[in-house]
Amino acid sequence: YAAVGGDKQGAWKAYYTYGGLPHVLTLVGDKKKSDYLYNVYRKTYLTDIKERHEIKEHEFEELAKMLSSFIGSSCNPNKLTNTFKSKVNVDLSYPTVVKYISYLKDSFLIEEAERYDIKGRKYIGSLSKYYFCDLGVRNSILNFRQQEENHIMENVLYNELRMRGYNVDVGMVDVKRKIDGKSIRQQYEVDFVVNEGSDRYYIQ
Template sequence: MIKREKYIQKIRPFINKDLIKVLTGMRRSGKSVMLDLIKEELLSSEVDPSQFISINFENMNNTHLCDAVSLHNEIIKLSAFIKGKTYLFFDEIQEVKNWEKCINSLRIELDCDIYITGSNANLLSSELATYLAGRYVEFVIYPFSFSEFIELYNTIHLGMTNQQLFNEYLMYGGMPYLANLNYNKEAVNRYLLDLFNSVELKDIVKRNKIRDIDILERILAFVTKNIGTTFSATSISKYLKNEGCSISPETILNYIKACVNAYLFYPVKRMDLRGKKVLTVNEKYYIADHGIREAVYGGNQTDIQLVLENIVYMELLRRGYTIHIGKIDNKEIDFICEKQNNKIYIQVTYLLASQETIDREFKVYDTIKDNYPKYVLSLDPFNMSQNGIIHRNIIDFLLEE
């Protein structure tokens, strides 16, 4: 287990504060481990472990607690034996019916500090916001970054260069449990396929009461194959019609939204840089973990341009940026990244192997006259910066603080 200190740094200021800490993200992305790391943080500040109450609602032994009243009564009973503040850790809280009512009541009744995890974006719906009245703070937990992957991979396989490690990361991705499999290729593929099926069944089909699983799987396959590619629901509808399946664009959008709510896909909207407005058509989607794509669909090496974009996009999310695709006339900038009052532009390409590629990646910035940093990222080992545009090696970019 690695410490994931960057997450702990974000959570630390809210420990022992009257705010519910909500950890969200895709199934098996490390949320349960984060609860353990928070417990370690508390123990290091001399909190007694007897003050902890922890419940995982995917454990069948806790099925009887999966409604608000039963859970509330159990916690009130257990907390009566605790001296001092009670620390509550609820894993996969969405399994509890009307859980928000219970959590809000416990927050009011007890001297407690509450931490919850969930695998669905609807966890923070408007209804929840109403019950908790702004009394929560959210932390999205993503699969391992490249730097976290190196930290764990190096405990198993020593002596590899960063380039060799990146080649492994391209294929395996960043799901935390893979270290327990010693990154054995066959075992990893089996695990990631099972994970994909679990997300599909539990977090998409079951939660959204989807009946036509065949159509869903076709949409999943299309989006997984076409990460980082601009498309519309209408284009998917036409594609499926050619495959012999008739489905409306509206239904396709609902299915994709269910996948987004399960944190499997992340949508990126396009921004017209001339009109300064966000466009509502032809989004791009990226997958939470590119290793899942390799296990389910394959082709990460063949589609390395798209996979590199996916890796950079997820890293930008980890760094806290709000991201759009930039559209200017008939050209696109891969990522416009904003955080507080800062902005950066990023182009991602595999290699700057020809003058045509160099011109395409650098000259797209010619019409942008502001002074925010503009980057071109590639796997080239040499610095090819020009005209104030910064060229960075992707591996170096991923490893920088």
């Protein structure tokens, strides 16, 4: 905030575009910032992960791009596998997608928020949401395209809650209603189910 002269809107735009890595604040100009973040992703994250796990396939990079595009949206390995088939015309197996996601999580590039059934008080092993630990790195993966402010704000809130020590899930509520004499089941999402010990909070 202080780094941009106290301009709140300017601070917000700078943060949701270039993230919170400390060195970014020392750089002047959009190109220097974007080049730095791109190199952080390519030469630090990507190179380290691919060398450590002996990955040669280009599909790993494509998966990182897909997850960058999906922030704020529910997805799972099955959905990602199908997206590879339909959009990239590549058969990437379910186990491989699961493995690649685990590499991204272990590198602290992304975190997973699991789906939680609020009424049933149990986890639903279907869809999750993935959030990036730094938005600047996320944006660099997409060459600073797809900067939807609503989804980025959701990612910012998730990161803030995690920074404060909370465990964060995505809530789901099943509601049964009768419409024209027919019983209809509808699902509603609660943005965040926030847990700290025995305390639980719902954020919408």
